[in-house]
Amino acid sequence: MSDRYLWNKSGEPDPEIERLERLLGRFQHRGAPPLLPRRIPFRHRQLAIAASILVTVSAAWLATRGPRPEWSVALVEGAPRVGSRAIVGSAWLGEGEWLETGAASRASMRVASIGQVDVEPNTRLRLDKTRADEHRIRLERGSITAMIYAPARTFFVNTPSATAVDLGCRYSLDVDEQGAGLLRVILGWVGFEHRGLESFIPEGALCATRPGRLGTPYYEDSSEAFRAALRRFDFEQGPVTEVLAEARRRDALTLWHLLMRAEPSGIGRVYDKMAELVPPPPGVTREGMLRRDKRMHDLWWDALGLENIEWWRKWKGLAPPVK
Template sequence: MAAGARDRRLDPPRPRLLAGHALGAREVAGQGRWAVGQWLETDGTSRARVRVGAIGTVDVAPNTRLRLVGTGPREHRLALARGRIGADVLAPPRLFLVETPGALAVDLGCTYTLEVDAAGEGLLRVTRGFVSLEEGARRSYVPAGAVCRMRPGRGPGTPRFADASEAFQAALDAFDVDGSARQSLAILVGEARPADGLTLWHLLARVDLPDRGVVYARLARLVPPPGGVTREGVLRLDPAELEAWKSALEPAWPLAARKAKLLKKTGGEAWPPGAHR
């Protein structure tokens, strides 16, 4: 960027009315500034689009209540109280964030939809890049093709790919509600495919030590841990070893696998772990 040039990625979000009537934001019609603390609320027939500097857009669906929490050089932050938004953002990690009653959605350069129902429960669907769902020390890493639920008081659930088996998804929902339920865990371990290593990797830190060994054994059969990653290190939840194994899992994820096959067919280079976009 040239000296003295303004970084448009840091421009404050500006909403524009696409249809119907947006409540509580008279600036919408004129594409004016959206004041910090102000609510943007659509009714059953209205839609709006928020342009976030030069980094992307947020589409606001009908019956949605969205607030501008803050905007500045370090982050743009919204709060989704209810309804649905669709974000399409290309920016450095952690520049765009959305609060929900169940978790904070941290954009890592991606496209996603985020829904919150009347009870505050949410659902994230990622179609490009990655989103980190965070609540306190609990985090869920959600790549393209994956979905993740979140609940007030419980934080983010365990991510899964949308094409996982019905039995796998039902068992995961039961696990997230009941905790380390042995019956649910047995189904998850038995039903898991290599792509479901995403879910098993998260479960390593969400089960008790005896069950962690069971999850480790299944994940190691599906996608063997890379060099330097040991059973002992994983069982004690060593951060570096867990991160290394996650990178080794990425080529088995659906979108990564499809892109790798396409690149191989067309003579391109294989998609390296860590570049899942």
Template sequence: MKDDYLWDGSGEPDPEIQKLEAALGRYRHNQPAPAFDRLREIRPVEQRRAFFSLRWLPQLGAVAVIVLLAAAVFLVLRSRPSGNAGPSWDVARLEGTPRVGWHAIGDKSGPGKLGIGQTLVTDNFSRATITLDETGRVEVDPSSRLRLVTNGPGRKRLSLERGTIHATIWAPPGEFVVDTPSAVAVDLGCVSFIPAGAICQTRPGIGPGTPYLEDASASFRDALSKFDFSSTTAAERTALLGVILADARKGDVLTLWHLLSRVSDPDRPGVYDRLAALAPPPAVVTRQGILGLDRSMLDAWWNSLGFGDIYLWRTYEHNWSQRPPKVN
């Protein structure tokens, strides 16, 4: 028949329907559904009246257990990839009416809690913060969707399904992780510091790049972007690094400082020399120490660059009245 393909996929395929299937397939649900079907097998219609008879209690109990287990598996797979329990994050409204599930966080309802598996949603007009005393504070921008995946000791994991967040983390390095559609960002003790006026890009499957100032030259930004996301060989990266170093101005010391720990050992002396020429290191910093990525020396040099004390970056909340770090 003419509509066989539409009816059951048999017959001659209809190209237009195939095109619609391909386009709309992205919305298809791909999670396992609870096994409710067992219910029908065990409770046929004609035995309806015997539903509450003791005779059927064992079977009904088994069905209930199966259904509950299936539903639990479904919900766990959906919302708790790793089941570490832990305290809930405190949710506070900054603007509008953010929601946790069905619960609106507003003036009247007061602060809320974000537990494992729950999702904080902000619409176009609302902002919120989530705070966990032992970990840090995360500010959630409008039009965002943030789920708490794991909250166990030593590992806090959020999933940013859409939107933007600004995190101030005081937990030990490596504890705080954010999954995003394009990358997994792990707080490694503030490996990337992005002050006001700076940008840090990310790419799917690659992750965050090197921060740079918004007013950096086009050639500098182009070479840095290729260095971070397109270069495949060591020779290619070395060549791009040459362009970056040659084009670096005094303001680009932010990028050069980050590059110290991002380039290969053979390339590091060149970065050191250029950074030292643009911003001479303090007395406590030695070339040998920087080439060996001595953390206290890297910190001391950062402190001399004028972007604020590194202790504040690592430990305390930055001044939120300033423009927050921007992640593209």
């Protein structure tokens, strides 16, 4: 064997290695860099605002041009259907049309030019709206995985119990027959909203919903006891003290949300536990949190070591309201 040729293609060529290079070269990487999320560094906020205005203006201009209100859907496996038509190879999903997969079928949708949604078996969803500045589907049941490269709050998934708001990310969303949902963030951030209540869900975290109730986000690696206590708090009116008793430093994500959700009589306890895990930054006081001061709540978020809340608030202010 020619070690020199194997090492750097110098010296006498080795016919077997040459043959393998020729055969295997077809699998070589040929991709392009990803479209990077428009996460703007805190110190460049003015630039971010200018860019966001440009995006909004461009989106409005594109909307006036009337982009095709359909998404392409590719067959992945089995026999998914658009309306009553079985997909053969690929199809178009128009506004108001339903896409349905059976027990052994899967499909993949291009979300205009901003991303992709993979549709798992036993899923039923409808394209409600596709515009340059807003793309919205309704997931009635089943499972999807979405990968979106677009400004935050451009892609929305309505479910029977809450609305998932894309913040530039990859995530999966499951909805069962009763309308209960589970959102799992694989990369980036997702917001989950229901009747004015918001959950910010970072990478590695999940959030459950039930019809009429939005759950509290938690990290996937939290303890079973913590998750069980949180489930009882969210959906069975369980005591917040059980949740607090099981919380670790990393579960401050959950506790931060509970500051705005616990009963008035329990906020003080949430504050005390949260302060033990993540000391409140200057400007955040117990009295302020007891009256659910929004500014203090945001300040404390920044102390969690997650992304600065500014960028999320900023994008939100420029986007259309959730319907």
